[in-house]
Amino acid sequence: MTAVEVPGVDARKSPVPTNGNYIKAAKTLACVAVPLAIWFMPLGLTAPIRAAFAISAFMIIAWMTEAMEYAAAGLVGLLLFWFFGIAEPAVIFSGFVNDTAWFYLGAMLIGAMATKSGLPQRIANAVIARVGVTYSRLLLGLIIITFLLTFVVPSGAAVLVIMASIAMGVMKLFGAEKGSNIGRGLFVAITYTTSIFNKMIIAGTASIMSRSIIEQTGGVRVSWGLWFGAFLPVAIVTIFAAWWLTLKLFPPETNEPLMSAASVRAQYRTKAAWTPLSRKAAVLSAFALLLWTTDWAHGVSPSIVAFGVGLFALLPFIDVLDENDFKKINLLPFFFVAAALGMGEVLKTTGALAILTDSFIGGIEPLLANKAIALPALYWGGFFYHFVTASEISMLVTSLPVLMELARAHGLDPVWIGMIWSFSSGGKLFAYESAVLVLGYSFGYFRHTDLIKLGLALTIVDFVVLAGCVAFYWPLLGL
Numbered sequence: 001m002t003a004v005e006v007p008g009v010d011a012r013k014s015p016v017p018t019n020g021n022y023i024k025a026a027k028t029l030a031c032v033a034v035p036l037a038i039w040f041m042p043l044g045l046t047a048p049i050r051a052a053f054a055i056s057a058f059m060i061i062a063w064m065t066e067a068m069e070y071a072a073a074g075l076v077g078l079l080l081f082w083f084f085g086i087a088e089p090a091v092i093f094s095g096f097v098n099d100t101a102w103f104y105l106g107a108m109l110i111g112a113m114a115t116k117s118g119l120p121q122r123i124a125n126a127v128i129a130r131v132g133v134t135y136s137r138l139l140l141g142l143i144i145i146t147f148l149l150t151f152v153v154p155s156g157a158a159v160l161v162i163m164a165s166i167a168m169g170v171m172k173l174f175g176a177e178k179g180s181n182i183g184r185g186l187f188v189a190i191t192y193t194t195s196i197f198n199k200m201i202i203a204g205t206a207s208i209m210s211r212s213i214i215e216q217t218g219g220v221r222v223s224w225g226l227w228f229g230a231f232l233p234v235a236i237v238t239i240f241a242a243w244w245l246t247l248k249l250f251p252p253e254t255n256e257p258l259m260s261a262a263s264v265r266a267q268y269r270t271k272a273a274w275t276p277l278s279r280k281a282a283v284l285s286a287f288a289l290l291l292w293t294t295d296w297a298h299g300v301s302p303s304i305v306a307f308g309v310g311l312f313a314l315l316p317f318i319d320v321l322d323e324n325d326f327k328k329i330n331l332l333p334f335f336f337v338a339a340a341l342g343m344g345e346v347l348k349t350t351g352a353l354a355i356l357t358d359s360f361i362g363g364i365e366p367l368l369a370n371k372a373i374a375l376p377a378l379y380w381g382g383f384f385y386h387f388v389t390a391s392e393i394s395m396l397v398t399s400l401p402v403l404m405e406l407a408r409a410h411g412l413d414p415v416w417i418g419m420i421w422s423f424s425s426g427g428k429l430f431a432y433e434s435a436v437l438v439l440g441y442s443f444g445y446f447r448h449t450d451l452i453k454l455g456l457a458l459t460i461v462d463f464v465v466l467a468g469c470v471a472f473y474w475p476l477l478g479l
Contacts, residue, residue, distance in 0.1 A: 027067035031058050045355075048086055052352040055080045056343055060388065063432030066448055070432055071332040074339025087346045095341030103303040104157050104337055104435050108329045109310025110288050111161025113320055117281035118274075135182060135252045138170050139189065140243045146190050147239060150197040156436035158306070163190045164443055173257045184446045185250030188454050191440025192428075193242050196458070199426035200231035200238075206392050210400060210422035218404040218414030230419060230477055234465045241461045242454070249453050281320045284313055333438045340432065356388065358402075365406055368417065375420060375470055379463055382424025386433055392425040416479050423466065427459035 035054040043050065055077050062073035081092045131141035142163060149159045167186040176182035199207055202224050211222045274282075288309040291300060313320035347353035367377040386395050403421055407414040429452045431437040437451065470479075 027065040031061050031067050048350045049352045051086050052350040064430050071335035074336050081346050087349050091345050091349045094345045095338035098341045102307050106306025106310045107157035110158050112325050113281045114285045117278045133257050135255045143239050146193050147197050150201050150203050156194050156198050160194045181250040182252045184450050185246045187445035188450045189246040195434045195436040196426040199423050200235045202227050213400045214418035233469050237465045245457050330442050337435045378420045379424045382421050383427045429455045
């Protein structure tokens with residue numbers, strides 16, 4: 001709380017409230033009032049289900065309003081589940097043994113190794129030397145690289161860590177600091193595009209899992225090439241839309257770097273020499289990427305690969321990473337991801353999620369017969385359903401099997417329905433909806449309002465482009 005000096009009055013005894021305090025009070029009130037209203041409403045639900053809904057509402061509202069730090073709000077929610085005995089501790093804290101949470105930690109270790117190998121700097125060299133040195137050109141180049149890295153790095157977190165290092169270098173080039181439009185624009189653009197590109201390519205956890213559900217529950221085969229081809233036009237438009245919107249929403253303070261174009265290119269063409277440490281880091285990073293991209297052959301979980309290679313780098317005589325590297329890892333997103341997954345498991349175990357999913361999907365079912373109506377129903381239905389389930393993994397796991405069963409029962413195309421529903425998980429407004437967004441937000445370069453502005457604009461753009469593709473392009477692919 002802040003205070004103002006008033007003549008003759010001790011400001012320490014008479015603090016003057018600020019608008020920020022009122023907003024904080026309103027957020028706190030919402031976090032308390034809505035859960036209490038859910039608890040006391042005559043909904044005809046059992047006590048465990050009502051409690052699960054109420055506590056989950058507190059967690060989601062706290063995440064949406066940022067009344068508390070994401071991880072702290074999630075842990076408070078888990079504590080309430082535990083204190084009131086809503087579910088067994090093994091269910092409440094199941095997120096801590098989930099692949100997704102540990103995948104984040106492993107990806108952070110891989111990212112630290114990639115940084116030590118000099119990979120981000122070498123990528124920056126190639127980009128700056130070829131696309132030019134103005135801010136607008138570099139921004140477009142970074143978004144394109146984010147898209148290309150998605151093909152070879154099946155981890156949004158790992159891609160973002162690499163791109164964040166490059167973005168920081170670009171900020172130094174323009175003399176930009178935290179809070180500047182350049183910093184906000186760069187980080188919100190690479191964060192959001194990282195989270196959505198792996199829905200257009202079967203490379204991220206969500207798209208890999210979606211294809212598995214469509215094939216297993218829908219009883220059809222989905223090829224990598226079909227998925228990529230179907231969303232390629234959307235990806236191309238997204239690249240340029242994200243670039244243009246970022247420039248308009250966050251106009252740079254300057255478009256001219258501190259040095260001349262020739263000096264900048266000369267500096268970035270000079271590559272640092274390979275050292276024994278950077279060679280080992282590069283080899284381990286490449287080994288992790290190789291295992292990720294060939295998981296279809298060996299079947300080892302990407303989470304095990306990331307965490308295992310990351311820990312291997314800490315071993316004696318390997319010494320690629322040390323305790324200082326480990327200490328620098330921000331563990332708050334790890335706790336947030338685990339809490340979000342734990343919330344989903346509690347809702348599932350108590351039966352609350354079944355009520356929510358059946359009601360929500362049941363409302364969409366009559367709209368699926370006509371593709372012109374089904375497209376907006378699926379896209380925007382998934383967009384809003386994502387608010388409740390928080391984690392995109394929870395969203396897809398709890399709803400996609402139900403949609404596949406409906407498709408089979410009514411003779412509808414499960415691939416068409418499944419691909420649209422999976423893609424709808426890409427549109428987001430709040431960081432709590434994705435571990436990648438939480439990671440990007442944790443760097444501290446953009447605000448949640450920045451994410452809402454760019455996220456809403458790109459969600460609308462992607463829907464319009466997808467609608468055109470579904471109407472004119474997808475039929476050519478047999479969809």
